[in-house]
Amino acid sequence: MQESNKHHSYFNCHICQKSTAKQIKKNWKFKKSISSDHNLIKKNFIIGICENCGSVVKDISSEWQKETNLIYENFSMYTSSGGNEKTIFNHDTKKQTPRSEFILSSLKDKFDLTSKLKILDIGAGNGVFLKSASTILPFASLYAQDISNIFQKEVELITNFKKFFQGSLDHIKDKFDLIAMIHVLEHIENPIMFLKNVKKLLSLNGMLLLNVPNSKLIPIDLCVFDHCTHFDIYTLTKLLNRADWKIEFISDSLINGEIVALLKPGVSRVGIKNSQNFLLNNLNYLDSMVDAAINLRKNKEINIFGSSLASIWLAGQLSDWAGCYVDEDENKNNTKINGRSVLKPSSLPNDSNVFIPLEKNIAKDISKRLSTSVINYYFVN
Numbered sequence: 001m002q003e004s005n006k007h008h009s010y011f012n013c014h015i016c017q018k019s020t021a022k023q024i025k026k027n028w029k030f031k032k033s034i035s036s037d038h039n040l041i042k043k044n045f046i047i048g049i050c051e052n053c054g055s056v057v058k059d060i061s062s063e064w065q066k067e068t069n070l071i072y073e074n075f076s077m078y079t080s081s082g083g084n085e086k087t088i089f090n091h092d093t094k095k096q097t098p099r100s101e102f103i104l105s106s107l108k109d110k111f112d113l114t115s116k117l118k119i120l121d122i123g124a125g126n127g128v129f130l131k132s133a134s135t136i137l138p139f140a141s142l143y144a145q146d147i148s149n150i151f152q153k154e155v156e157l158i159t160n161f162k163k164f165f166q167g168s169l170d171h172i173k174d175k176f177d178l179i180a181m182i183h184v185l186e187h188i189e190n191p192i193m194f195l196k197n198v199k200k201l202l203s204l205n206g207m208l209l210l211n212v213p214n215s216k217l218i219p220i221d222l223c224v225f226d227h228c229t230h231f232d233i234y235t236l237t238k239l240l241n242r243a244d245w246k247i248e249f250i251s252d253s254l255i256n257g258e259i260v261a262l263l264k265p266g267v268s269r270v271g272i273k274n275s276q277n278f279l280l281n282n283l284n285y286l287d288s289m290v291d292a293a294i295n296l297r298k299n300k301e302i303n304i305f306g307s308s309l310a311s312i313w314l315a316g317q318l319s320d321w322a323g324c325y326v327d328e329d330e331n332k333n334n335t336k337i338n339g340r341s342v343l344k345p346s347s348l349p350n351d352s353n354v355f356i357p358l359e360k361n362i363a364k365d366i367s368k369r370l371s372t373s374v375i376n377y378y379f380v381n
């Protein structure tokens with residue numbers, strides 16, 4: 001198979017299980033990619049769009065699998081934020097709220113809050129979703145599944161926690177009223193089969209809660225090595241239809257840059273608009289970001305704003321980078337990432353240049369807020 005495929009640019013789409021994914025024709029100039037736990041990876045990958053299902057997918061080659069297994073074996077959860085989940089500003093409470101808590105409280109009307117729900121979190125990690133569930137759904141009993149047991153002890157401390165399942169879903173004999181997959185589906189190598197297996201674990205009237213990155217709005221998601229599917233709301237809807245899940249709720253605006261869906265087993269052939277091709281646009285955007293950073297360095301070494309995926313990835317594209325990360329989050333100040341310091345904006349020496357590797361509108365706000373007569377901020381226009 002591999003020999004004959006060399007002559008054309010198609011590879012296997014892991015959703016369709018057919019050689020229908022067309023490799024993007026573009027000179028790949030990124031030096032490194034990044035793992036979902038924020039480590040730079042020297043290996044690159046093949047990416048394209050499936051002509052059958054429209055999804056943006058990576059080639060799940062044996063090399064990809066080997067590297068991905070290494071990532072999972074050494075996985076560190078939310079390293080850059082001390083084990084905490086990303087927070088979302090809640091306009092009702094005017095507070096920063098952990099993502100899972102925000103999702104659960106936004107969808108609260110959909111659950112029977114007084115009943116003793118049995119909740120399973122698939123790919124539970126260090127239990128951030130279950131911690132939120134124990135707050136928002138205090139009568140629920142909580143179960144976790146993960147391929148690794150690194151965080152089992154931490155998860156077992158959560159209020160109302162019952163049982164930790166390590167390994168594949170096949171070992172689980174219980175049924176659950178709510179199953180959560182928070183930032184899991186984009187890692188799954190056979191998502192249709194996986195979603196069918198999840199259905200076997202649901203009780204009558206049970207529901208599945210899904211949360212994935214919205215790759216359309218987050219260009220850097222393409223460079224996350226262990227993410228093999230890059231969804232927008234249309235390709236996710238199509239996949240859910242094919243796996244026979246009925247959509248009770250789906251939104252790409254509840255959380256900016258993410259898609260949240262609540263599902264029940266069933267068939268709903270809702271009309272699906274075709275996904276707009278965001279792959280090329282987003283790769284071009286990342287290219288211009290790297291070019292801009294390289295150009296700016298010709299005069300003087302740059303510092304990079306932020307300490308998240310995009311910032312660490314950008315640093316990985318620059319040869320012998322000797323700048324600092326610049327972060328407003330005080331918890332991150334005076335730490336180091338890959339040997340480079342994380343400084344607060346006010347600690348920068350005069351005449352520093354700071355590059356913001358974020359989308360134009362967000363970058364513009366940051367630049368407006370932080371620019372001074374002695375510190376210059378730059379971003380891709």
Ligand SMILES: [Zn+2]
Nearest residue numbers: 013016050053
């Ligand atoms: Zn496909």
